[in-house]
Amino acid sequence: MESLSHQNARLGRRPVVVLLLLSLLLGVCFGAMYYVGDLSTLQRDNSAQEARTALRDVADPEQLDQAVKLHPSNKLLRLFALASKDANEIDAAAQRLLNELEPKPLPKLGALGTLSRSDLEALRRDLKSAASDAASVAPRYAAQIKATRDQVEKDARSLGVGDDWLSGVMAMIDEQHAAWIALTSKMLAARADYYSAYEKCVALLLREFGIYKVTNGQLVFPFQSTADSYNRAATAMTAAAERTSELDGERKTLRQFQLSRAKAFVGD
Secondary structure: OOOHHHHHHHHHHHHHHHHHHHHHHHHHHHHHHHHHHHHHHHHHHHHHHHHHHHHHOOOOHHHHHHHHHHOOOOHHHHHHHHHHHHHHHHHHHHHHHHHHHOOOOOOOHHHHHHOOHHHHHHHHHHHHHHHHHHOOOHHHHHHHHHHHHHHHHHHHHOOOOOHHHHHHHHHHHHHHHHHHHHHHHHHHHHHHHHHHHHHHHHHHHHHOOOOOEEEOOEEEOOOHHHHHHHHHHHHHHHHHHHHHHHHHHHHHHHHHHHHHHHHHHOOO
8 A cells, every 4th residue: 555655745746747748738839839930931931032033034014924824822923913903904994984085086177177067066065075074084983993902902812911911012002003093183184185175176166167268178267366266276185185195105104113113022
């Protein structure tokens, strides 16, 4: 039969054993957590390096999809692909909006002298409507961008990337949205100026209908003041058309800038 002293000694050793086991278990847990965290950091670093290398040879935003195809498991590249897709969609939405404003193929100024009064009146109505629409559709475009942004964020979250990458890329997307809204507003303003100036030319021809003549394809007015008024409106049309062309060039520059932002994000 075990003595009382032996029983007490055995009972005294149990807490020590339990503490040792708990310490060992905690050590294993902390070690595993450190390993997982370290592995996660390593994977992120590798993913960023892979993205940096892949983007180094990308010179055009349209080539980004090819980079994703070559590295389909790289979540950072897939995030950038979502941002590129977003840019394509909001650019296309802007172009659709601008195309919808165009009343119909507009005659050149040189052809206005051959139009009947009813044709001029119909053209003037179309131009006034287009100018009014161009000045009022900006909120509609902003609403489209908001819907696109919500979908992009949903798709980005589904990739399961870290919050820092997600917030960084979404901040980049928000910045590009602001840039597109500003650019599209300028393009709408240029279109409105063009239609308004064109409408002034047509209004003057309606007022002077039956008085002006067409000689060698040129409008000839009996009074210089009338000719000056017409020429001012025509000059404003030309300036607005040139401004529209310049802004169209800014669209391409903006797309290229967005690619540069993606490269800067990965430190290239």
